[in-house]
Amino acid sequence: MPPHHLPFDTTYTSPYREAMERGHARLLFGPALEAGFRDAQYLTNLAWMRWVSWIGIATYLAFVAIDLATIPLQASRWTAAIRLLLIVPTLVVALAVSYRTASRAVLTPVVFLTATVVGCGTVGIVVLSLALGAPVPYEGTLLLPFVIHLLLGLPWRQALGSNLIALAMFVVLVPLVQPDRMILTYQLSYMLLANVLGAWGGYALEHRARASFLTAGLLSELAERDGLTGIHNRRSFNDHLERVWKQAAREGGNVGLALIDVDHFKQFNDRHGHGEGDAALRAVADVLGAHANRPLDLAARYGGEEFALIWYDPQPDQLHAMGERVRRDIAALELHAADARIDPITVSAGVAVLRPRDIPRHTDLLRAADIALYQAKHGGRDRVVVLSHPAPGELRFPGTPVS
Numbered sequence: 001m002p003p004h005h006l007p008f009d010t011t012y013t014s015p016y017r018e019a020m021e022r023g024h025a026r027l028l029f030g031p032a033l034e035a036g037f038r039d040a041q042y043l044t045n046l047a048w049m050r051w052v053s054w055i056g057i058a059t060y061l062a063f064v065a066i067d068l069a070t071i072p073l074q075a076s077r078w079t080a081a082i083r084l085l086l087i088v089p090t091l092v093v094a095l096a097v098s099y100r101t102a103s104r105a106v107l108t109p110v111v112f113l114t115a116t117v118v119g120c121g122t123v124g125i126v127v128l129s130l131a132l133g134a135p136v137p138y139e140g141t142l143l144l145p146f147v148i149h150l151l152l153g154l155p156w157r158q159a160l161g162s163n164l165i166a167l168a169m170f171v172v173l174v175p176l177v178q179p180d181r182m183i184l185t186y187q188l189s190y191m192l193l194a195n196v197l198g199a200w201g202g203y204a205l206e207h208r209a210r211a212s213f214l215t216a217g218l219l220s221e222l223a224e225r226d227g228l229t230g231i232h233n234r235r236s237f238n239d240h241l242e243r244v245w246k247q248a249a250r251e252g253g254n255v256g257l258a259l260i261d262v263d264h265f266k267q268f269n270d271r272h273g274h275g276e277g278d279a280a281l282r283a284v285a286d287v288l289g290a291h292a293n294r295p296l297d298l299a300a301r302y303g304g305e306e307f308a309l310i311w312y313d314p315q316p317d318q319l320h321a322m323g324e325r326v327r328r329d330i331a332a333l334e335l336h337a338a339d340a341r342i343d344p345i346t347v348s349a350g351v352a353v354l355r356p357r358d359i360p361r362h363t364d365l366l367r368a369a370d371i372a373l374y375q376a377k378h379g380g381r382d383r384v385v386v387l388s389h390p391a392p393g394e395l396r397f398p399g400t401p402v403s
């Protein structure tokens with residue numbers, strides 16, 4: 001374990017706050033937050049993307065009928081072919097992908113490709129009908145930048161890329177087939193304007209979504225995290241314990257709990273000062289965080305210099321070894337002040353494991369771990385005491401009168 005240099009910054013720095021301070025004009029966070037943002041966006045984007053695809057399919061099918069009814073067959077058979085053989089199937093494939101959970105990782109590239117194919121296909125319809133002398137109105141292409149930027153849920157850069165490809169096709173091909181210079185000028189101007197406005201709106205939308213993500217993340221951290229150490233606070237610990245207790249009751253598993261108290265911490269503070277005391281608590285919390293490995297495990301600051309570790313469904317015969325590893329890792333912390341090594345700190349740990357099916361109240365687990373911690377302290381500190389599946393009679397503090 002690397003040495004911890006004391007004193008260091010004594011408040012936990014939230015990644016959400018840091019990202020807020022840095023700003024996100026480039027619409028990009030660091031890798032961990034970026035992944036969290038995309039994850040949080042996924043379900044909303046999925047719903048929007050599906051709605052847009054269904055509406056797109058209905059619209060393009062309706063325009064097949066409108067084309068056939070309103071423009072000469074020499075052009076309408078081609079425009080209908082593009083709609084029926086290219087655009088609608090692409091939208092159907094994208095929808096099919098969106099309904100398969102296994103396709104989650106490929107959904108964004110698929111939506112990007114779909115948007116690009118639909119954009120280019122729509123421009124193709126305009127170009128082809130102009131070339132065949134029976135032009136369909138081009139106004140539909142003006143909707144594309146707005147739909148792609150505002151409704152598909154694509155990351156802004158990808159929406160921009162997709163729109164630019166269709167715009168480039170429009171700017172290169174329409175002048176070749178549009179005989180009327182005045183109409184051409186209007187068409188090009190409106191297409192450019194629609195792209196600028198769509199990109200602007202898309203940028204503002206994503207910028208705001210990122211700001212809300214950071215605010216929500218910061219608020220939930222303030223509610224759930226301890227301000228000094230950054231690990232979970234007591235409220236979050238209580239909620240989590242109740243949750244895993246219910247889950248273990250359903251699944252017939254165990255819940256393990258370690259209450260860990262720093263030994264003689266008052267002396268530590270008195271000798272080295274509160275600033276270094278705070279930093280030592282952070283170092284302890286870092287170690288505990290590394291011992292909450294599984295998804296349902298949790299490390300929390302229980303209060304003052306006392307910490308808690310919830311282990312979901314541990315092997316009861318492993319608990320002593322697990323507690324010992326925590327104790328040893330904390331004892332091995334190399335705490336350094338600016339110029340010298342600081343007294344090592346030790347902890348006492350009371351560990352308990354119960355099966356919720358046997359004992360309905362999660363408070364009994366807390367009580368059992370508390371009794372074990374009491375025994376560890378009174379047994380001389382710097383040690384681990386385990387109470388594994390204690391009988392109700394054992395859930396009594398030493399000194400409690402027997403009624």
Ligand SMILES: Nc1nc2c(ncn2[C@@H]2O[C@H](COP(=O)(O)OP(=O)(O)OP(=O)(O)O)[C@@H](O)[C@H]2O)c(=O)[nH]1
Nearest residue numbers: 261262263264265266267269274275277278304305
């Ligand atoms: N620096 C710092 N000290 C804290 C914090 N919270 C609690 N403490 C200190 O932790 C010390 C706990 O003292 P005691 O409860 O007497 O326990 P102890 O000295 O650790 O002794 P034992 O637990 O019996 O081994 C007190 O001096 C508190 O001020 C904190 O956030 N920062």
